[in-house]
Amino acid sequence: MDNISLNVSQLVKNIGSQQKIGELDFVIGKGAKVALLGLNGAGKSSLIRLLVGENQPTSGAIEYLTSTHTFSPTHKEFKSSLGYQADTMxxxxxxxxxxxxxxxxxxxxxxxxxxxxxxxxxxxxxxxxxxxxxxxxxxxxxxxxxxxxxxxxxxxPKWLFFDEPCQSLDPIEQDRFNSYLKRLTNIELCVFSTHNVQHALDVADEIILIHQAKIVYQFRTKQSKDYLLCIAELNASLDHQILNKGINFEPIGYGIYRLHQPKHETIKLVDELLEQSELVNVIFLPEREALMPLFRLLASGEIELEKSEIFTARVDKEE
Amino acid sequence: MLKLFGFLVTNLLRRKGLQAVALVSCVCVGAFTTLSYQNFLHLQAQNISMLSVYNEIVKPLIGLVFIFQALIVAMVTSQLAPYLSVRGQHSLLLHSPLSDFKLATIFYLVSFTLSLIPLIYFCLIIVFLSSVSQLDSHFIVVVVLVLIAGAGLLSAFLNGVAIMLKNSLIALIVCLVAIGILFLIDEMMRTSTLFYSYSIFLNLMLQGREGLIVFSSLASWLIWLVFFLIGFLLLLKIKLNRWHRKYWIPLSGGVLLIVLNSITQPFSAVSSFDVSSAHLNSLSEYETGQIESLSQEINITAVIDNTKNHDEIKRALDILRQYHKKINVSFTNRQALGEQGEQVDQFVTVQIGKQQQSLRYPFDRSAKDAIAQLIIQLEGRSSQWITFIEGHEELGPFDKSNRGLSAFYQSLRELGWPVAVQNLSKQAIISNNTQVLIIAASRQNWLNQEIEAVLSYLEQGGNLVLLREDGDRIPAAINEFVGIKTLPGTLIDWHGYQSGTPHPAIVIVNDFPQHPINTGISSILAFPWSKALNITHSAGLQKFEYQAVIETHKGVWTEFDVEQSELSYDAAQGEMQASFTTAFALKNKTNQQRILVVGDSSFLSDSAINNYKNKQFALNIISWLSSQNTTDSISNYSDSYIKISPIVHFILLWGFSIIVPLGFVGLVIVLALSRQSFRKQLKRSKAI
Structure with missing residues (x-):
């Protein structure tokens, strides 16, 4: 826990019958710069508002941790070292x-x-x-x-939150912001939401991809050698062809798997199998490169979280 | 914290909306001052009694100032949290490390401070008026404190109302509606017997305006203030997502305070403090003694048409209840009296036991003084007698002939006066408890012992009504004591005769000098076979102040032969034609003795008392003669004048309504220009 600065557990925010944030669980390391990526309406701003205490969660908990204290977002100590840029000024x-x-x-x-x-x-x-x-x-x-x-x-401030800071900024100013953020040290945490994947990859230590109020994928950008496999279609034969070949896939959920530092042969094998399967909506790329294709898939609506969850559950069961 | 307060105040002061309202408030308060000043001059020209700069100029401003204070508080509160929300700056408030209490204090102080703008202008006017008139400084301090208290209460209330709203325009509308509802509820509570003690602020303001601090109203205001402050603080906590279940405790505490208020109010309802240096809200030592010694219940019925005027009576009774708790009041109007009500003026009746007396409303003095004196008069009647002298063919109360005074006697009895008839030849002592002695036109000579008894009574300060008629035998010593003689001849009013009187010797009087005896006499009086009176150059001049109460018109003459068939003015015979005095009121310069000499006795007789307003006049005489102990204690205003000079006149006419507000506009423009030039300099220096 010493290296954790933010611990979010079972975080839910409902407004009326609409779920703005749905059961999020994640932790962020000390001094990390986190980029929140997602389509419009994915829940980035809602998450930031919950993180800074602007909105109260329906359930769940948000904890900020320092070496000596644990704060909630409404805690005075947290407020006194908070820097927040809202998107509505x-x-x-x-x-x-x-x-x-x-x-x-x-x-x-x-x-x-x-x-x-x-x-x-x-x-x-x-x-x-x-x-x-x-x-x-x-x-x-x-x-x-x-x-x-x-x-x-x-x-x-030690805790920094920016809600789409680069909107309305010209490219020069965007670069200025990104390079400043890159250089930024001596902070507990910096969270920013953006639509610019490249900027996120350049600046952030960690990226959280949000879709339909849920975290779809989270990874550390630095020295990432992991691969992302996303199978948007339900295909029973594929399960046997890929997942039962003894390859160590980590199921993330929603039809997404992580392959930890795969060897060259493994990558080749998976590529071949995917080629044979003739699947269209499938991604198998290094994490950093997979982001844009994944975005496209999310935007096209090929990944429907509810169905994907069923698929994930089935895979887990078979395992 | 101070910096944030300063930022908010300066930023709000730069907003054009607030500047406009502040300017309008100054112009309106100034214009109202001008109008009130003109009205004051008008009343002064009419020689109105009980004129007061405070009452005529300052008092009407208080309500206006408070309205503008409310308007400014509404504007300011809508420009705080709701404005920050609508401009997307809500997070500044939300993520401020300042505690809720500090934030609430800042918001409260900002709205409170800016609401003082009209009050400061009001104070400027007051300071000026104080320099040209003797305004009661205690009074003014209380009024200013009351207005500050009002601004404090409104700031707490409206901050609570506005804090949850997210749009400044909607917040302004909601605040204005909330003010209306608050004061509607307050007015309803204030006018209700059951909820009177719950009054939020109006009681405190109206009482303070009269220079009276009633502790129950003060406590009520304080409790409401605390309640609103707690409410505001808790709503702010909700707004900042810092609400916790434990905060139900202070909320419940606030409700408990209100409940406590209702419990404690009955005990402190009559505790008050009169701040006016002229004791306008308390009684004199004499009055206090008299009213406190009363054991009976006092019932007051006020027949007053306009319900707004009930407050005046209620406030007066609040003061009197400090001295006598058993005072009941009921209000009605003339319509409720049916046909009888259509024929009478508005009046207030005081009943103590079986005695009662009415007084015409509106009063010619403060309601407190008028009612207190009425109570004292009634109370005094049970032991103070009205004594008629008999034995010399005087008009008597038990005489049933046309010359009798039985109708007058009956009226006195109805008002609760004990009436006695005394023959001084049988008992040559006039009792100490004689309030008024009436000598109604003696037709036979007096014995010396009788004369001595009356003189002794007069020397001791006894009150006297001396009615004269042609050929009467009033002892010379008594005439000499009062210093008034009758002129030869009977007064003839030919003009009155032509206007319809049965005989030219009936003098009609329709123009009355200002005197308490003439109070409520709006139509004419008739004096049959009356005599003109004149002051003799005797010792009386040094002893008494004389004031003519009844004066005839200039066409009246003194006819020496009233029995002749054709009456005409004959100057050759020595008859005089002029405006004659037929009644003199005398006030002893050294004690409270009062004497009334009337050059007529018939106006009181059964044949004439019901003519015109004669009866009212007769009862007024008794009322004036019997109230000598209290009228001297009528509260007087020290600020009955303004030291007018051309500059003062100019300032009061134009200064506060136009010139000073224009000066403010100029100041705002200069400040805006200097700010603009500072910004330009700033830009230039950065560019370099």
Whole structure:
């Protein structure tokens, strides 16, 4: 547990009859940068809102762990070192950029003597120094987004959460954000949601793929040699051909399997078997490369989680 | 925490909506001041008694200031949490490491502070008025504190209402509706006997406006304030997802406070503190002694058409209940009295035991003074007699002839006065418990011992009604004591005769000098065969203050031969034509003695008392003569005037309604421009 900074167990969020988040279980290591990937409406923002305590879960628990304490998202200690950029920020009337940052600092109860310098540095870092005296209502959408990101870094927070930080940013600013995040150290955790798979792979230590309120796949990006097998179709003969060949597949669920650091021969064998099966909706690629095809499969609706679960259960039973 | 407070206040002050409301509030308060000032000048020109700068100018502003305070609190609260929500800045609030209590305090203080804008402007006006008039400073402090208390209560209530809402416009509408509902409920509780003690704020405000702090109202306000604050804090916890079951404890505590309020109220209902330096909400030492010594229950019936005016009576009775707990009141209106009600003015009747007396409403003084004096008068009647002198062919109460005073006697009995007839030749002592002595036109000479008895009574400060008629035999010593003589001749009113009186010797009077005796006399009086009176240059001038109560019109003359068939004014014979005084009211300069001399006795007789308003006039005479102990203690206003100069006049007419608000507009523009130039400088320096 020493290396864990976030422990989520049996997390459920229902709004009315609609399930926003469904029974999530995962842990994140200390100092990790986590990218949440998923299609629109997958549940990324809902998960972030639950993680920061903006929404209360219907059931389940979220625990933040440090070397000495365990916090819930509403804990004061957690709040005092939280940096959060929500995806819905609009301007405040009669408030300029520098005032806004000072306003946010006041809400964060920051009153150290170097605060004016910190605000100045942040404005410079996020490219809004030129607009320091500009009224927020006159800022472009991109500059407003940069301001939203800047305020999240006020007070050198340890727990960082960004909800689609790169939306409205131009490519240069997106790169600036990603490279800053890459360089970021001395944090407990950084979670951000994005639609840009490449950015996620570049920046994040860990990627969580969310679909229909559930985690479909989670993997560590660094030094990943694992392979992902996704069989979207139900095919009984395939079970015998692939899964009963003595290959050590780890069933993830939803028709997805992980093959741990497969040897070259194993990869070749699986490729051949898949070729013979003449399946169309199937992926067998290294994890990092499998993300985009998997996205396409999810977007096409070929993977239906409920059916996949039945399939997974059947495989487990046969094993 | 202070920084956040400062940010919120300055940011809100920059919003044009709030600036507009603040400006409108200043203009309205200023314009209302101008109108009230003009009204004050108008009333001053009419020589209205009991005029007060506070009552005429300051008091009407209080309600207006409070309305604007409520409006500003509604605007501000809708611009706090709901505005942050609608602008997607909700997370700032939600993820603030500041405790709920601190956040609640900041929001509360922001709305409270900004709600003081109209109050500050009000204070500016008060400070100016205080420099030109003797406003009661204690009074003003209480009023300002009450308005602060109101702003505090509204801030807690509306923050609680707005905190859960996610749209500032909807929040504003909901807040305004909530204010309406709150005060509707408060008004209903305040006017209900059962829930009177639950009043949220209106009781405190209305009592404070009169310079009275009633502890029960203060306690009630405080308990509601705590309740609203707890409610706001708990709702904020829910809003911030920090709600926990344990918070039901303070919520239950709040409810318990309200319950406790209802239990403790009856015990503290009459505890109050009069802050007015003129004791407008308490009784004088004499009145206190008199009313506290009463053992009987006092029943008051107020026949007042407009229910809004009931408050005046209720507040007066709240004051009186501090001295006598057994005071009951019932309200009705003239319509409920049927046909009888159509013919009478509004009135208030006080009944103690079998005695009762009514007083016309509205009163010519404060309701507290009017009712207190009525109670004291009634109470005094059981031991104070009205004594008629007999033995010299005076008009007598038991005389059934046309010259008799039986109708007047009957009226006195109905009002509870013990009436006695005394023949001084048999017993030459006038009893100490004689409240009023009436000498109604003696036609025979007096014995010396009788004269001495009356003089002795007068020397001791006894009250007297002296009715004169042509050829009467009032002893010269008594005339000399009062210092009034009759002029020769009988007054002839030819104009009255032409207007329909049966005889020209009946003088019609329809213009009355201002005096308590003439209170409620709106139509004419008739004085048959009356005499003109004049003040003699005797010792009386040093002893008494004389005031003419009845004056004829200028066409009346003193006819020496009233029996002749054709009456005409004959100056050659020495007859005079002028406006004559037929009744003088005398007040002793050194004690409370009162004397009334009327140059007529017939107006009281059975043949004339029911003519016009004669009966009312007769009863007013008794009322005035018998109330000498209390009228002197009528509360007087120290602020009955404004030291008007051209500058003062100009400021009160234009300063607060136009010039100062324009100054504020200028200040806002200057601040906005300087802020703009600061931003430009900031941009330029960053560019460099």
């Amino acid at each position: 609009l301007s405040i009337n009669q408030m300029c950029v520098s005032e806004y940052l000072a306003f946010c600092a006041a809400f964060k109860n920051l009153a150290h003597s170097t605060l004016p310098d910190e605000i100045l540095d942040l404005m410079e870092l996020w490219g809004v120094l030129e607009a320091a005296g500009t009224d927020m209502s006159k800022l472009s959408k991109g500059n407003l987004q940069k301001l939203a990101i800047a305020q999240a870094f006020l007070g050198e």
